[in-house]
Amino acid sequence: xxxxxxxxxxxATTPPNILATLQKxxxxxxxxxxxxxxxxxxxxxxxxxxxxxxxxxxxxxxxEPPGKHTIRFCLGESCLAxxxxxxxxxxxxxxxxxxxxxxxxxxxxxxxxxCLGNCALSPCAMIGEDVHGRVLPKTLADLLKEYKK
Amino acid sequence: MKLYVPHDxxxxxxxxxxxxxxxxxxxxxxxxxxxxxxxxxLEPLVEVDTPAGRAAYANVxxxxxxxxxxxxxxxxxxxxxxxxxxxxxxxxxxxxDPLDVKAYGFSALDxxxxxxxxxxxxxVKTAQLRGRGGAAFPAGIKWQTTKDVQSPxxxxxxxxxxxxxxxxxxxxxxxxxxxxxxxxxxICARAVGAKKGYVYxxxxxxxxxxxxxxxxxxxxxxGMLGPESFELEIFIxxxxxxxxxxxxxxxxxxxxxxMVRPKPPFPAIEGLYGKPTVVNNVVTFATVPDIILRGxxxxxxxxxxxxxxxxxxxxxxxxxxxxxVEVPFGLTLEEAIYAFGGxxxxxxxxxxxxxxxxxxxVFPEALLKTRICFDEFIKAxxxxxxxxxxxxxxxxxxxxxxxxxxxxxADESCGKCTPCRVGSTRxxxxxxxxxxxxxxxxxxxxxxxxxxxxxxxxxxxxxxLAPEPVRTIMQYFGKEFQKRR
Ligand SMILES: Cc1cc2nc3c(=O)[nH]c(=O)nc-3n(C[C@H](O)[C@H](O)[C@H](O)COP(=O)(O)O)c2cc1C
Ligand code: FES
Numbered sequence: 001x002x003x004x005x006x007x008x009x010x011x012a013t014t015p016p017n018i019l020a021t022l023q024k025x026x027x028x029x030x031x032x033x034x035x036x037x038x039x040x041x042x043x044x045x046x047x048x049x050x051x052x053x054x055x056x057x058x059x060x061x062x063x064e065p066p067g068k069h070t071i072r073f074c075l076g077e078s079c080l081a082x083x084x085x086x087x088x089x090x091x092x093x094x095x096x097x098x099x100x101x102x103x104x105x106x107x108x109x110x111x112x113x114x115c116l117g118n119c120a121l122s123p124c125a126m127i128g129e130d131v132h133g134r135v136l137p138k139t140l141a142d143l144l145k146e147y148k149k
Numbered sequence: 150m151k152l153y154v155p156h157d158x159x160x161x162x163x164x165x166x167x168x169x170x171x172x173x174x175x176x177x178x179x180x181x182x183x184x185x186x187x188x189x190x191l192e193p194l195v196e197v198d199t200p201a202g203r204a205a206y207a208n209v210x211x212x213x214x215x216x217x218x219x220x221x222x223x224x225x226x227x228x229x230x231x232x233x234x235x236x237x238x239x240x241x242x243x244x245x246d247p248l249d250v251k252a253y254g255f256s257a258l259d260x261x262x263x264x265x266x267x268x269x270x271x272x273v274k275t276a277q278l279r280g281r282g283g284a285a286f287p288a289g290i291k292w293q294t295t296k297d298v299q300s301p302x303x304x305x306x307x308x309x310x311x312x313x314x315x316x317x318x319x320x321x322x323x324x325x326x327x328x329x330x331x332x333x334x335x336i337c338a339r340a341v342g343a344k345k346g347y348v349y350x351x352x353x354x355x356x357x358x359x360x361x362x363x364x365x366x367x368x369x370x371x372g373m374l375g376p377e378s379f380e381l382e383i384f385i386x387x388x389x390x391x392x393x394x395x396x397x398x399x400x401x402x403x404x405x406x407x408m409v410r411p412k413p414p415f416p417a418i419e420g421l422y423g424k425p426t427v428v429n430n431v432v433t434f435a436t437v438p439d440i441i442l443r444g445x446x447x448x449x450x451x452x453x454x455x456x457x458x459x460x461x462x463x464x465x466x467x468x469x470x471x472x473x474v475e476v477p478f479g480l481t482l483e484e485a486i487y488a489f490g491g492x493x494x495x496x497x498x499x500x501x502x503x504x505x506x507x508x509x510x511v512f513p514e515a516l517l518k519t520r521i522c523f524d525e526f527i528k529a530x531x532x533x534x535x536x537x538x539x540x541x542x543x544x545x546x547x548x549x550x551x552x553x554x555x556x557x558x559a560d561e562s563c564g565k566c567t568p569c570r571v572g573s574t575r576x577x578x579x580x581x582x583x584x585x586x587x588x589x590x591x592x593x594x595x596x597x598x599x600x601x602x603x604x605x606x607x608x609x610x611x612x613x614l615a616p617e618p619v620r621t622i623m624q625y626f627g628k629e630f631q632k633r634r
Binding site for chain 1: 158159161162163189190311312313314315316317320352353354355356357384385386387388389390401403404405406407422463464465466467471472503506507537539540541542545549550553557560561563
């Protein structure tokens, strides 16, 4: 069975939960392709627009494949107070891409996030599921090196 | 020999895992991973048992591990940041293994099982416990409302969306003492007659999610949860600030877009799937076990006239000693920032402080004497909210900060009501111009008007309160907006 169908088999609950389903699809495929919407809707017994509506609402859900590592850079107030904008500019320069974009080599996708709960070590960024603090222009290179592969 | 090493997200970001690995190599060392005490400026904080209680080594680096124990540790009681606090809700954080059911004990739930539902609610009412998520609504009244509705199905939901930047107390409970949250929810379920509950955790907290899931399994195995008594499920958010608003949270929990529902009906009467639902913040629930164990009157004996108990303040931003400070309500903002936070780091001078997150306000130095409790903050033109305190120094461009708030609102508005959706976008455009020094007096007049419209006609407090930080910035730092190109 193709991976999407396998996921959907596990998601056919009553009542159906569209968000939880999309999260599971994304966990399996890395993203939720627009083309999968009808199949998801059919499996859950809801309309295509129900699914598309949820898909477009949440920042976490993506319709394009992301880079190998997703960097979620914090622009919450604590991080701003600690100079996050300078760190962000340095990251953008280093990666050659801006917020919302993926690097040409598909290694990194750069996104913003508002607070990681790691404010005591601002400025912060989460790479994959790892939370990093004191992300400063001068420590960036070392940090990104850990995620080269 | 037991060595206690925190496993909390911030401690790990400070290097606690590498320290734990290095310490594991010491002969006879038994590593116990704990939550964090919240003195984050000291992390990684490694602790040992001494005849006089726990003592600690601060800011331990992996390379110090081999010789660490040759040095004399500092007794916890001699660390002023911790010694000056009144720890109840955060009593275990950083001390015990968060997943050790026996160490936790569940004694409050045991006691609650011998008390009638109304007695439980009466204790919470006597305690005068007000919600710690932002709106400060009396928990006892909410619980009573749900209890009094006749319905075969009811729900208890913990709001662990913790969206306010600069806050992390919910995260610390979930990572450092998850059973306390579970116990508080189970007591609530018993009080209101619910059999099913959810913890709605934001996706930005992967460690808290893992810990809560593991804790729910252990609590089930220990008989503290179960299909006959109370079943608990962990639900993960998907990156939307608005889903911290209780009705949007419930929509999201049902798997839909996180759109705010008009109130009334209130969730306590018609909540999840239309059933009576208690929604409380993580810290609110985590405060309940002590109230049941020690009695509501004990809780009501602390704090100010209308803000009873303790509040976990979360110090962040440009501050020397960032971390969690649990104290009875009533100290001043200044005491929090200077007596606990140690003031600002070298080279920084105080300029402004944000309290209450992006729906709170930005205060200047002149308001630092404001006492920390719900009512004094309202009087001063702000809200205490979830207790986040973010300090800004002289380098902060207040125009950029103001623009940030409106960008945040525009990003996070659910879009259901026009004032919030369109108002925040227009306001952001004006502040974009302000940053460039191109905004005119008419622009600022329009900004004011947009704020008033958002405040009076938005569907929920996101649109209603989002203009507040900008309003207070303009009020106290208006001069900076006069700079023209
Ligand atoms: C835009 C918005 C965001 C909110 N975010 C949160 C949040 O992240 N966590 C929370 O506990 N309450 C949040 N609230 C408050 C909730 O709506 C609700 O009042 C709270 O969960 C009730 O619990 P409490 O009484 O224990 O505080 C938010 C409210 C609004 C309007
Ligand atoms: S504001 Fe950036 S981690 Fe909290």
